[in-house]
Amino acid sequence: MFQLLDIIGTMAFAMSGALTAMNKKLDPFGVFIIAFVTAVGGGTLRDIMIGRTPVGWMLDFKYVYVISVGFILAILFRKKFDRLRTSLFLFDTIGLGVFTLIGLEKGINIGLHPIICIALGTMTACFGGVIRDILCNEIPVIFRREIYATICILGGIVFFILRKMNLENDVLYLTTSLVIISIRLMAVKYKWYLPAIENK
Amino acid sequence: MFQLLDIIGTMAFAMSGALTAMNKKLDPFGVFIIAFVTAVGGGTLRDIMIGRTPVGWMLDFKYVYVISVGFILAILFRKKFDRLRTSLFLFDTIGLGVFTLIGLEKGINIGLHPIICIALGTMTACFGGVIRDILCNEIPVIFRREIYATICILGGIVFFILRKMNLENDVLYLTTSLVIISIRLMAVKYKWYLPAIENK
Amino acid sequence: MFQLLDIIGTMAFAMSGALTAMNKKLDPFGVFIIAFVTAVGGGTLRDIMIGRTPVGWMLDFKYVYVISVGFILAILFRKKFDRLRTSLFLFDTIGLGVFTLIGLEKGINIGLHPIICIALGTMTACFGGVIRDILCNEIPVIFRREIYATICILGGIVFFILRKMNLENDVLYLTTSLVIISIRLMAVKYKWYLPAIENK
Numbered sequence: 001m002f003q004l005l006d007i008i009g010t011m012a013f014a015m016s017g018a019l020t021a022m023n024k025k026l027d028p029f030g031v032f033i034i035a036f037v038t039a040v041g042g043g044t045l046r047d048i049m050i051g052r053t054p055v056g057w058m059l060d061f062k063y064v065y066v067i068s069v070g071f072i073l074a075i076l077f078r079k080k081f082d083r084l085r086t087s088l089f090l091f092d093t094i095g096l097g098v099f100t101l102i103g104l105e106k107g108i109n110i111g112l113h114p115i116i117c118i119a120l121g122t123m124t125a126c127f128g129g130v131i132r133d134i135l136c137n138e139i140p141v142i143f144r145r146e147i148y149a150t151i152c153i154l155g156g157i158v159f160f161i162l163r164k165m166n167l168e169n170d171v172l173y174l175t176t177s178l179v180i181i182s183i184r185l186m187a188v189k190y191k192w193y194l195p196a197i198e199n200k
Numbered sequence: 201m202f203q204l205l206d207i208i209g210t211m212a213f214a215m216s217g218a219l220t221a222m223n224k225k226l227d228p229f230g231v232f233i234i235a236f237v238t239a240v241g242g243g244t245l246r247d248i249m250i251g252r253t254p255v256g257w258m259l260d261f262k263y264v265y266v267i268s269v270g271f272i273l274a275i276l277f278r279k280k281f282d283r284l285r286t287s288l289f290l291f292d293t294i295g296l297g298v299f300t301l302i303g304l305e306k307g308i309n310i311g312l313h314p315i316i317c318i319a320l321g322t323m324t325a326c327f328g329g330v331i332r333d334i335l336c337n338e339i340p341v342i343f344r345r346e347i348y349a350t351i352c353i354l355g356g357i358v359f360f361i362l363r364k365m366n367l368e369n370d371v372l373y374l375t376t377s378l379v380i381i382s383i384r385l386m387a388v389k390y391k392w393y394l395p396a397i398e399n400k
Numbered sequence: 401m402f403q404l405l406d407i408i409g410t411m412a413f414a415m416s417g418a419l420t421a422m423n424k425k426l427d428p429f430g431v432f433i434i435a436f437v438t439a440v441g442g443g444t445l446r447d448i449m450i451g452r453t454p455v456g457w458m459l460d461f462k463y464v465y466v467i468s469v470g471f472i473l474a475i476l477f478r479k480k481f482d483r484l485r486t487s488l489f490l491f492d493t494i495g496l497g498v499f500t501l502i503g504l505e506k507g508i509n510i511g512l513h514p515i516i517c518i519a520l521g522t523m524t525a526c527f528g529g530v531i532r533d534i535l536c537n538e539i540p541v542i543f544r545r546e547i548y549a550t551i552c553i554l555g556g557i558v559f560f561i562l563r564k565m566n567l568e569n570d571v572l573y574l575t576t577s578l579v580i581i582s583i584r585l586m587a588v589k590y591k592w593y594l595p596a597i598e599n600k
Contacts, residue, residue, distance in 0.1 A: 198225055
């Protein structure tokens with residue numbers, strides 16, 4: 001189940017990367033690389049920083065396949081993205097929840113402090129998109145408009161509160177994912193956003 | 201003492217990051233992340249490259265606190281930065297000296313060649329700012345105008361010359377910091393800069 | 401022989417980095433850093449991702465010297481680059497072949513899957529240029545126009561096909577390099593390129 005959600009999230013991230021790259025009129029290699037780093041960039045950065053090398057996608061072959069499929073689907077359906085927007089958004093939100101949990105788990109496994117684990121969860125879920133935007137020469141969108149990272153942080157806090165209550169792992173994971181996914185859906189529905197801080 | 205200077209430098213770097221991010225009208229999460237990477241980005245890059253993982257700030261909690269305080273101060277006093285410019289510049293210069301020394305030390309600890317140690321010192325002191333500028337979609341300022349990295353390199357050379365003389369560690373560290381700090385103060389006072397190399 | 405080609409490739413990459421940096425009117429420190437990351441950035445990223453730390457150039461001093469020479473040559477001959485264009489292009493192509501092989505080899509040494517090894521070869525040869533373009537605030541040129549990475553991938557596939565035939569290592573390496581170098585020369589001569597994927 002969790003495995004399946006991981007695949008859905010990875011594919012959604014790869015497709016969002018491919019879409020951004022096509023908007024920048026990149027060539028197929030460029031589109032593939034951007035799709036790839038959007039999907040695995042956050043986890044790669046996390047693995048490098050905690051010394052878990054070779055990094056995840058080099059050892060678990062699933063990711064190369066899933067991203068390749070996402071890349072091909074994005075190219076085939078590139079003129080129909082407007083109609084697919086809702087499904088893609090839903091998959092992306094699933095990715096947000098699952099990737100945050102994976103990051104939290106890796107931090108806990110090596111005994112890091114909860115705050116650092118939350119940072120790792122947020123990094124896993126959000127920094128693929130940050131690298132995508134840097135490669136496409138944009139200021140990362142999550143620093144500007146969307147309540148995106150903030151939701152991962154909230155999800156991480158909920159996770160550690162529930163964990164104190166000695167819930168079973170399954171319940172813990174499911175609840176945290178649902179919290180992240182629901183806040184994100186509400187944030188978009190009700191147009192919640194963080195205001196820019198201006199200093200002039 | 202050295203510990204205190206490290207805290208002052210980290211806070212100054214975090215505030216300089218927050219300031220740049222606010223100039224780009226980022227949201228609070230974006231401002232925090234830019235403050236964070238400006239403060240610890242150089243050391244993180246160094247740790248990753250020498251295989252010292254999990255990287256420093258994940259194990260020593262001090263940095264998360266200090267950067268959070270710097271972030272809050274930067275937001276509170278964001279309209280008064282013109283009056284605080286001199287103090288902030290002074291703190292930033294302390295950071296430059298201390299961070300260079302920390303980088304030099306990490307390289308020496310694992311037995312690297314002096315030239316590589318100087319590269320690590322310069323990286324520790326300067327590459328937080330480089331990552332800050334990339335995230336804000338600018339060509340890094342230290343590649344364009346300021347004599348900044350050059351001072352770290354000079355400081356590193358002085359360090360190894362003094363070290364050959366078998367000075368005590370305390371004297372060695374203090375002298376190197378003072379050299380870096382004084383050159384930087386003079387560079388700004390007398391407007392020393394490296395000319396651009398043009399090829400047209 | 402292979403050692404010599406590695407030096408030629410490294411120097412060509414350093415000079416291409418220096419040239420790009422001078423076009424952006426950076427100061428000498430900026431030009432040096434861009435030359436350095438263009439030459440060793442791909443290998444550094446590869447080493448970090450597979451956990452081979454301290455990264456290569458920190459342990460093998462050759463690179464610091466070769467890049468310094470390339471940097472100085474680039475500055476001295478900066479007004480004559482138009483006449484040197486052909487030689488520089490040839491050296492750069494040698495670098496492409498050699499660096500791909502080095503990346504493939506590192507992956508094989510730690511037992512990674514052929515597809516991951518090809519990714520490592522491509523990363524070694526191409527990502528120095530990607531980092532150069534990001535530091536210079538450009539969308540990486542290899543994502544937009546040039547058939548560059550694609551050639552490394554083809555070279556990698558040829559390498560593993562030949563390897564199945566139990567060729568001797570020398571023959572294997574030489575043939576792969578020649579394949580990469582010839583495709584690149586033909587790609588430029590006959591103006592082969594990948595078309596942009598547009599989604600409008």
